[in-house]
Every structure is written in structure tokens, then in C-alpha cells.
Amino acid sequence: MTPQPNPPDPDPAPSARTRNAAATREAILQSALVAFTQHGYNGVGVREIARAAGVTAMLVNRYFGSKEQLFAEVVDVVFSGSTLITDDLPSLGRFAARGLVASEPRSVDGFVLMLRSIADPRATEILRRAIDERQRQLEAMLSGAHAHERAALFLALLLGIRAMQHMLASPTLAGAGEVVTDHLEALFDVLVERR
Secondary structure, eight states, X not given: OOXXXXXXXXXXXXXXXXXXXXXXXXXXXXXXXXXXXXXXXXTOOHHHHHHHHTSOHHHHHHHHSSHHHHHHHHHHHHHHTOSSOOSOGGGHHHHHHHHHHHOOOOSSOHHHHHHHHTTSHHHHHHHHHHHHHHHHHHHHXXXXXXXXXXXXXXXXXXXXXXXXXXXXXXXXXXXOOHHHHHHHHHHHHHHHSOO
């Protein structure tokens, strides 16, 4: 009786392709995060994003479909990684205040991304949807009357302070200390607490 050959090993190529596909997709997304933050939606094209990721523009479109869809994913990543809102309602005001006071401009910054992209109507609509979703999440956390309006005001306060810090470089708000943190917390708490 002749020995039967062992069955062939499973083809390692599919898992390698999967890992490479995931790594390629992540490289494109990271390149887009930086590019859109630095140049805004209108200031950068798919070719530049692809070049920085080490891929072709065709590959970017294969993974994301279009520049608009790529931007939408970038916005999702930026908004989901927010360092200004926590799910812990009792500490929400303090968390937001401390996050604002401690914030410094970064290479990937959601506020800067928004500011530099808002001139394009497609980008504005994507940003509006992301903010609306964040507002719905915040509203669901709040109890009491007028939760919808309070959530909208909470986000408007965040964005207004970020504008003062990073667009106008307000010396009072940029690198502010405990006094500003305490006042901000009190403002946020008015919106968070039940009325």
C-alpha cells in the first residue's frame, strides 16, 4: 500500500491578501485624514491622497468608491475619536471643559478638517450628517425638557470655543488654566443638567 500524500496546506494567500487589503485601506484612510485636514475637501485630490498612501488613484476608488465617500469615512473616524465628549453623563461637563482647555492643534484635527472643508456643499452635507448623528447621541444621554436644543447648544459651544482657540488664537482660551476650565464646566453643566 502506497502512502497517500498529505492533503495540501490551506492556501496562505487569501489571508495574506486580506491583511494587505486591510493595511492598504488603512494607509489610504490615514493619508486622507492628513490631506483633508491640511488642505480641506477642495484642496486635495484622490491622486495626491493615493500618492501619499503609496497606491494608485484607481485603488483608492476601488476601496472607497469616490472622493466623497472617502471624505465621509474620514469624518466618521474623526468624529468617533472625539476627545471632547464622554458617555459618562455626570462627568460630561468636566470632560468637555478639560478637553477644550488641554487641546492643541494636531496634524489630524476634526475642527480644522471641518473649517477647511465647509466651503464645498458636498463636504458640508457630510459634516452636517456627522454632527446631527453626534447631536442625536448626546440628546439620548440627556434627560429633562428640551434635550434636543440642549444637545445642539452643547455642540455649538464646543465648536465656538474651538474656533476662538485655533482660528483666532485667543490668548485667554488657548492654553487656559483652571479658572477657564471651571467656568466652561459650569456652562456645560447648565446644558447637561435636567431642567
